[in-house]
Amino acid sequence: MATFKNLSTLMILLVVNVALLPRATFATGKNPDCAKGMTSDCGFQFFQFIVFANISTPTGECCHELVKAGKNCHIQFVELSLSTHKPVKGTISDVYKRSNETWNNCTAIGPISPPEPTH
Numbered sequence: 460m461a462t463f464k465n466l467s468t469l470m471i472l473l474v475v476n477v478a479l480l481p482r483a484t485f486a487t488g489k490n491p492d493c494a495k496g497m498t499s500d501c502g503f504q505f506f507q508f509i510v511f512a513n514i515s516t517p518t519g520e521c522c523h524e525l526v527k528a529g530k531n532c533h534i535q536f537v538e539l540s541l542s543t544h545k546p547v548k549g550t551i552s553d554v555y556k557r558s559n560e561t562w563n564n565c566t567a568i569g570p571i572s573p574p575e576p577t578h
Contacts, residue, residue, distance in 0.1 A: 491532055491535035491536055491539060493528050493529065493531070493532035493535065494528050494532055494535075494536055496524065496527065496528060497521075497524045497525070497528055498521075498524065500521070501517065501518075501520070501521035501524045501525070502536075504517040504518065504521050505517055505521065505525065505536065505561060506540060506544075508557060508561060509537060509540065509554060509557045509558050509561055510540050510541075510544055510547050510548065510554060511547070511548045512548035512549060512553070512557060516561075516564065517561065517565070519568050521565075522564070522565030522568045523565075523568070525561075525562070525565045526565050526566055526568075530562060533558070533561075533562055534558075537554065537555070537558045540554075541554060
C-alpha cells in the first residue's frame, strides 16, 4: 500500500513538472535577450500557439509585448523553440506558418496608445 502511495505521489509530480516545463523554460532565461521585456505568461502563450498549435490565440497585451520586442526577436524566439522543443504540432513549415500568422495578427492590433491625460 505504501509503495502504491509513493508511486501515486511521483506520478502527480511528474505530471505537474511536464505541464509547467514550457513556462519554466521561458522564464528561466532560455529565450533571446531581446525578449527580456516579455512576461513569461506571454512567452508561454506564444510558445503554446506557435509550437503546439494551441487553439487560443495570444492576448492583445501579449501582442503589444511581441511587437515591442520586434520581428527579429520573434524570429529568434521561434528558432530557439524549434531547436529546443521536439516534437512540434505538424511540420516545421506549419510552425513557421503559425509564427507568421501570429506576427501579422499582432501587428494588425496596432501600437499601444498612451493613456489619456487627466484634467
